Amino acid sequence: MRATFRNLFDDLNVAAFVRNRHGHAVSVLRWALILVPMAATVGTLCAAFLWSLDAVTRVRFAAPWLLYLLPVGGFAVGLLYHLSGRSVEGGNNLIVEQIHEPGGGVPLRMAPLIFFGTVVTHLFGGSAGREGTAVQLGGSIASGFGRALKLDAENTQVLLMTGIAAGFGAVFGTPIAGAVFALEVLAIGRVEYRALVPCLVAALVGDWTCLAWGIHHGVYRIDAVVPVDALLVAKAGIAGVAFGLVGLAFAEANHALGGWLKRIVPYGPLRPVIGGVAVIALVYLVGTRDYLGLGTLAATPGGLTIFSFFGPDTHPWSWALKLLFTVVTLSSGFKGGEVTPLFFIGAALGNALAPMFGVPTGVFAAIGFVALFAGAANTPLACTFMGIELFGAAYAVPIAVACFVAYLCSGHTGIYLSQRVAVPKVPGGGLAPNATLRDARTDRAARRRTRP
Known part of the structure; x- marks a missing residue:
C-alpha cells in the first residue's frame, strides 16, 4: 500500500510542485x-x-x-x-x-x-x-x-x-x-x-x-459631460495627429537646440547662462510670466496654469509659448524634466482645438494632457492608464485612441534618445535591429546630407 501511494505521489509530481511553490515564495519574499x-x-x-x-x-x-x-x-x-x-x-x-x-x-x-x-x-x-x-x-x-x-x-x-x-x-x-x-x-x-x-x-x-508624508497631487475635473460615441472617438483620433506632431516638434526642437548650443558653447556652465538670458528676454517679449516653472501654480489669480485649460475659456497659442519656454530652458542645460510641461502643452493644445471640433474644452484638454506625452515619450499604454487614473474611466476610449494615434504620428523620435526601436512604427524604415532613437536621428541626418 505504501509503495502504491509513493508511486501515485511521484506520478502527480507533487514534490516538484511543492519545491517550485516554495522557491517561488522565497523569491517573492526576497524581492519584497x-x-x-x-x-x-x-x-x-x-x-x-x-x-x-x-x-x-x-x-x-x-x-x-x-x-x-x-x-x-x-x-x-x-x-x-x-x-x-x-x-x-x-x-x-x-x-x-x-x-x-x-x-x-x-x-x-x-x-x-x-x-x-x-x-x-x-x-x-x-x-x-x-x-x-x-x-x-x-x-x-x-x-x-x-x-x-x-x-x-x-x-x-x-x-x-x-x-x-x-x-x-x-x-x-x-x-x-x-x-x-x-x-x-x-x-x-x-x-x-x-x-x-x-x-x-x-x-x-x-x-x-x-x-x-502629506503630499497632495492636483485634481483635474472635466465638468462637461458628452456622450462617448463614434463621432467623439473619431474627433479624438484626428486630434491625436496634432498631439503626435507637436510632441515630435517638442522632442526634435529640444535635441536640435541642445546639440547646437553644445557645438557653439563647448564650456558646459555657460550654456544655462545663455538659456537664462533667453528666458528673461522671452518673458519681456510675451509680457507674462505664466509660462515659467511647472505650470501648476500661478503668481496671480488670473494667471494661466494647467487647470485653466479645463475651464470654458479658450487660449489659442499658450501651447506654443510653453513649448518655446521649455525648449529654451531644458536644451540650455537646466535640470528638471519634460513631462509636466508636456502636460501643460497638451492640455493647452486640446483647449485650443476643442472649439474647432465642437467639443467642450475640458474634454479635449484632458485628452491632450496625456496624448501629447504619449507621442513625445512613445508610451501610449502608460499614458492611457494615466488618463484613466487622473480623469476616470468615462473617457477611456477617446483617451486611448488619441494616445495611440499620437504615438504613431510622432515617428521614430522622442524625448528619450536611449529608447530602442524593438518594433518599428512603420515597416521598411531602414533601421538596424534594436537601434536607439539617437541612432535613428543620426541616420536621418546622414540621409539629408547625402540627398541631392
Missing part, C-alpha cells in the same frame, strides 16, 4: 524585502522634492526679482555638473542605457545633483518639469540598493525598472501608469513584462509613501 524599503526611500525623496518645488515656487512668486538671477543659478548648476556630475549628465537616458546594457551602474550622486539642480531651476523661474528628477532619484537609489546587495546584472536591470516606477508613480500620484511607464519606456513596440509585478509593487509603495 528589497522593493519595499527601496520604494519607500524613493517615495520619501519624492515627497521632499515635491514639497521643495512648491516652496521655492511660492518664494519666486513673493520675490519676482529672482527671475533676473536665472543665469546665475544656471551657471551654478552647470558648474556643479561640470565639476562632479559628468558621469550622470545623461540623466534619464543613462538609466535606460544601464537597463539595456548594465555597465558601471547609476552613480548614487545623481540623486542629490538632480534634486539640487531642479530646485534651483524652479527657484529662479526656468520652465521645466519634475518627472526627470523623480526617475533619476528612483534609478539612483535603486542602483545603490543593487550594489549594496551585490545583485547580478539581470536582477539589477529589474531593480532599475522598479526605481523608475517608484519615482514616476510617487511624483504624479499615478502608480499604475508609473508601473507601465517603467515597462514601456525602454523600447518602442515592446513591453518588459518580466518586471510587471515588481514595478507595480514599487509604484504603489512609492505613491503611498509620498502620500503618507
Whole structure:
C-alpha cells in the first residue's frame, strides 16, 4: 500500500510542485524585502522634492526679482555638473542605457545633483518639469540598493525598472501608469513584462509613501459631460495627429537646440547662462510670466496654469509659448524634466482645438494632457492608464485612441534618445535591429546630407 501511494505521489509530481511553490515564495519574499524599503526611500525623496518645488515656487512668486538671477543659478548648476556630475549628465537616458546594457551602474550622486539642480531651476523661474528628477532619484537609489546587495546584472536591470516606477508613480500620484511607464519606456513596440509585478509593487509603495508624508497631487475635473460615441472617438483620433506632431516638434526642437548650443558653447556652465538670458528676454517679449516653472501654480489669480485649460475659456497659442519656454530652458542645460510641461502643452493644445471640433474644452484638454506625452515619450499604454487614473474611466476610449494615434504620428523620435526601436512604427524604415532613437536621428541626418 505504501509503495502504491509513493508511486501515485511521484506520478502527480507533487514534490516538484511543492519545491517550485516554495522557491517561488522565497523569491517573492526576497524581492519584497528589497522593493519595499527601496520604494519607500524613493517615495520619501519624492515627497521632499515635491514639497521643495512648491516652496521655492511660492518664494519666486513673493520675490519676482529672482527671475533676473536665472543665469546665475544656471551657471551654478552647470558648474556643479561640470565639476562632479559628468558621469550622470545623461540623466534619464543613462538609466535606460544601464537597463539595456548594465555597465558601471547609476552613480548614487545623481540623486542629490538632480534634486539640487531642479530646485534651483524652479527657484529662479526656468520652465521645466519634475518627472526627470523623480526617475533619476528612483534609478539612483535603486542602483545603490543593487550594489549594496551585490545583485547580478539581470536582477539589477529589474531593480532599475522598479526605481523608475517608484519615482514616476510617487511624483504624479499615478502608480499604475508609473508601473507601465517603467515597462514601456525602454523600447518602442515592446513591453518588459518580466518586471510587471515588481514595478507595480514599487509604484504603489512609492505613491503611498509620498502620500503618507502629506503630499497632495492636483485634481483635474472635466465638468462637461458628452456622450462617448463614434463621432467623439473619431474627433479624438484626428486630434491625436496634432498631439503626435507637436510632441515630435517638442522632442526634435529640444535635441536640435541642445546639440547646437553644445557645438557653439563647448564650456558646459555657460550654456544655462545663455538659456537664462533667453528666458528673461522671452518673458519681456510675451509680457507674462505664466509660462515659467511647472505650470501648476500661478503668481496671480488670473494667471494661466494647467487647470485653466479645463475651464470654458479658450487660449489659442499658450501651447506654443510653453513649448518655446521649455525648449529654451531644458536644451540650455537646466535640470528638471519634460513631462509636466508636456502636460501643460497638451492640455493647452486640446483647449485650443476643442472649439474647432465642437467639443467642450475640458474634454479635449484632458485628452491632450496625456496624448501629447504619449507621442513625445512613445508610451501610449502608460499614458492611457494615466488618463484613466487622473480623469476616470468615462473617457477611456477617446483617451486611448488619441494616445495611440499620437504615438504613431510622432515617428521614430522622442524625448528619450536611449529608447530602442524593438518594433518599428512603420515597416521598411531602414533601421538596424534594436537601434536607439539617437541612432535613428543620426541616420536621418546622414540621409539629408547625402540627398541631392
